[in-house]
Structures are given as structure tokens and as C-alpha cells.
Amino acid sequence: QQKVQQSPESLIVPEGGMASLNCTSSDRNVDYFWWYRQHSGKSPKMLMSIFSNGEKEEGRFTVHLNKASLHTSLHIRDSQPSDSALYLCAGGRAGGADRLTFGKGTQLIIQP
Amino acid sequence: ETAVFQTPNYHVTQVGNEVSFNCKQTLGHDTMYWYKQDSKKLLKIMFSYNNKQLIVNETVPRRFSPQSSDKAHLNLRIKSVEPEDSAVYLCASSRANNQAPLFGEGTRLSVL
Numbered sequence: 420q421q422k423v424q425q426s427p428e429s430l431i432v433p434e435g436g437m438a439s440l441n442c443t444s445s446d447r448n449v450d451y452f453w454w455y456r457q458h459s460g461k462s463p464k465m466l467m468s469i470f471s472n473g474e475k476e477e478g479r480f481t482v483h484l485n486k487a488s489l490h491t492s493l494h495i496r497d498s499q500p501s502d503s504a505l506y507l508c509a510g511g512r513a514g515g516a517d518r519l520t521f522g523k524g525t526q527l528i529i530q531p
Numbered sequence: 532e533t534a535v536f537q538t539p540n541y542h543v544t545q546v547g548n549e550v551s552f553n554c555k556q557t558l559g560h561d562t563m564y565w566y567k568q569d570s571k572k573l574l575k576i577m578f579s580y581n582n583k584q585l586i587v588n589e590t591v592p593r594r595f596s597p598q599s600s601d602k603a604h605l606n607l608r609i610k611s612v613e614p615e616d617s618a619v620y621l622c623a624s625s626r627a628n629n630q631a632p633l634f635g636e637g638t639r640l641s642v643l
Binding site for chain 1: 562564571572574575579581586621627629631632633634635636637
């Protein structure tokens with residue numbers, strides 16, 4: 420059973436629109452989340468991390484975290500075609516990155 | 532620009548053969564990892580190596596073994612490949628084991 424669930428599996432958003440991606444962990448030991456972006460044929464690149472309850476914004480990207488429900492979401496405003504990629508959420512447990520569990524990802528397509 | 536270098540980029544082999552993949556990081560990071568990304572893009576950690584301590588994911592078959600000569604190198608050997616080993620193998624490193632892993636570009640293995 421996948422411990423990190425991401426939804427939706429795929430998402431189509433018009434250029435300039437808002438993309439919202441969700442991620443929930445069923446592992447109560449998860450303490451923080453990382454979001455990675457993986458363009459086709461490339462390796463995952465870390466996008467944002469969140470360790471505390473609340474919201475964190477970096478440019479067009481905003482991440483929310485609710486530790487009580489172990490739910491995080493990533494929001495991309497003013498979406499660009501270059502944002503089209505696979506977005507991977509990883510839940511981290513205290514002790515280190517060797518305890519990271521990745522979700523299956525959300526495939527985001529931005530339509531020009 | 533990646534500072535985790537993997538060779539080869541691609542490798543095609545037959546069932547039962549032995550293969551070795553190389554990974555080197557030039558960042559001075561203390562921890563290195565091997566991940567497997569399957570055809571459905573699911574990323575799973577196989578090994579992490581920090582300060583000569585190896586942590587193995589218990590689901591990894593025994594035919595897989597990591598080899599490290601120093602903290603900048605972590606190679607992966609597969610003793611006798613099986614068809615289900617076809618995947619992309621991603622090497623990563625992090626400054627400490629609680630930092631987000633930085634991935635190399637991967638080695639794509641095809642087992643015929």
C-alpha cells in the first residue's frame with residue numbers, strides 16, 4: 420500500500436491558470452514534505468520543502484502543510500508551458516532522507 | 532546544473548548478466564543514495580550511504596549491492612539481472628541525511 424498518495428494522477432490547466440496538486444501521507448511518523456519536479460527524460464529536481472504548519476511561497480509556487488492531517492498541497496499560479504512535468508511529493512521521517520517515501524506523482528500539462 | 536554524475540546513461544543487457552553503474556558527486560556531500568524509478572515513475576530508495584554506514588531498503592533483492600571507495604563515489608552492482616530490473620537507476624547525494632537529495636541524470640537499464 421502506497422504510504423504517500425498524490426492526487427490527481429494527471430491535471431490539465433490552461434496557460435495562465437492555477438494548478439493545485441495534493442499529497443497525503445498515511446505514515447504518522449512523517450514530519451515534513453518535499454516537492455520535486457521531473458521534466459520528461461530528466462531527473463527529479465527539488466522544488467520546495469515544507470517543515471512547519473502553514474504556507475510557504477516562492478515566486479509563483481505556494482506550498483501548504485497541515486501536520487494534523489499529514490496533507491500538503493502545491494499551488495502554481497500563472498502556469499506556464501514549462502511547468503508541464505511530473506510533480507513528485509516525498510514525505511520525510513525524522514532521521515533522514517533515507518526514510519523518504521515518494522508518491523506516484525501528478526502529471527501536469529499546461530495547455531497553451 | 533547537476534553535480535551528481537552517472538555513467539552510463541543507458542545500458543542494454545541480457546538476463547543473468549552482471550552490470551555495474553557508476554556515480555560520483557562533486558559537492559562534498561556526506562550522504563549518497565541509489566533510487567530505482569520504474570516504468571510507472573514510482574521512485575523507491577534502494578540504499579543510502581553515510582560515513583561508511585550503509586542502510587539497505589529491506590525490499591531490495593540480494594543481487595543488488597552498492598560499492599563505495601570514498602564518500603564521493605557510490606557505485607551499484609547487479610549480480611545477475613532479471614527482467615524486472617529494467618528501470619531508471621538514479622543516484623543522489625545530500626549534505627546531510629536530513630537534506631533533500633540532489634539527483635543525477637540516471638542510468639536507464641533495459642534487460643532483454
